[in-house]
Every structure is written in C-alpha cells, then in structure tokens.
Amino acid sequence: MSTGFQGKFHRQNVLQRFAKELVRRSRSHCELCDKSGVRLEVFEVPPLEEEPYVEGCVFICEECLKQIENPKKMIHSHWRCLNNAIYSEVPAVQAISFRMLRRLIIKGEHWAKELLENAYLDPEVEEWANQAE
Template sequence: MAKWTGRSKARKNNIVEFGKEMVRRSKSTCELCGESGRSLSVYEIGKTDENADFERCVHVCDECKDTIKKLNKAGENDLRFLNHAIWSEENTVKAAALHIISEIEDRSRYSWIEDLMDMVYIDNDLKDICERMKH
C-alpha cells in the first residue's frame, strides 16, 4: 500500500507541476466554459496508473469541475459549457469535452448534445488524445 500511496502523491505533484503550462495554454480562463476571473485548477480527464499526461489535463473552474463530478445529475443547461469546449483550438480541450459527453449515461436528457456531436470533426490527432483519456 505504501508504494501506491507514494505513486499517487508523486502523480498529484506531477499534475500540479503542469500549472504554469496550463496558465499559458488557457490564458487564465476556464478551458471548458471560457470564463475568466475564476479560481482555476488542473483537472485530469480519465484515470490511469501511469504518470500524469499533460494532454489529458484541462484548466477548469470550480463550477465546471463540480458539474463534471456530478455529471449524471446535471440539468439540461448545466453542461452547456461543453458547447464552448468542443470548439476550442486545443485538441486536449476538445477531447475532454468529447470524453465528458461519452460519460453521460442518458444523453437523451440533453436535447442539444446530439446536434453538437453531429457537427464535430474528429481527426487522427484528436482521436489519439480521446483514446488516451479512456484509459
């Protein structure tokens, strides 16, 4: 158990180290909803036992993070931030939005999600990032 705890702590420290890069990439705005002036943190999409991966991390505000954590309890408009994220120029942010959508148990509750998914173009780079987020 001590090995796992040590690895977990090292992993967390690794994610925190991404902070400066995340601030540059996000320009101090939430990468999911686009809001600025909010407290931001590094949020890793998906779970893995490997080292933290910068391409699986997004800079998010507390509101978006809380919504993701309660994903299947979110109301019709609570996930509208995905509309912003899916059109990001950063493939990591697009992949995060796609991953979040894939985690929703009942997408039919959100009338706009299927229309959004129909408009998204997924190239090979984006597909690769999406695959990493699954594992």
C-alpha cells in the first residue's frame, strides 16, 4: 500500500468520487446515528484494501467519525443508535457497528452485550469486523 503523499492524495480523490453513490445509499442520513442535515464524511472501514471500494466505506457524520477515531472521546449514550445500525443492509455499516459494540462491552455497557448477542451477523461480516479494533 502506498503511504506517500501521492498515494494519500489519490485515495482522497477516489473516496470523494464515492460520495455521490453514498448520498444515494444513505439518503443523506448518517449511516450510524441516522442524523440528517449535517455534513457527512466518507469513512473507510479498516483494514484498508490497496484500492478503496465503495462497499468498504460508510457515510457518517463528524460526531460518529470523531468517536470512532478517538475511543477516549466515546460518549456511550450516542451509540444507542447501534440498535438500528447493527441491522443495516450494508455490510460495512454492520462491521463498524459490531466493532463499536465491542468497545462498549469492554467499557461495561450491558445493553451493548445484549444487542450483540441478539444480532445476527453474516459470518463474513463478523470476520471482517474481527480484522480490526
């Protein structure tokens, strides 16, 4: 994977091209917390493939993004939205939801544990979710 400036620049360009399709998929609502009327960002669900692909991305608000990228800033109550997101039809949304639930479980959130136990995830999605923290 290219990590130089050009590689990064190229990646950002590709991601921006996904935005149009993601607007349609998400109907301009954050794919995690369902917020609308806010700026949404293309976020690649790790681990990153060599070339970005739209099914590997989620379209989310800055609040969700901030908390995903900085676990110390996680506001537990915000993630009640996972009650819906974990049942998304989009595998990438399920995978990132699964990871956030796991983080909440570690923090002692019982509701997150129950939700994860009751959610049905495709084995492939679960495997994807397990590939990163």
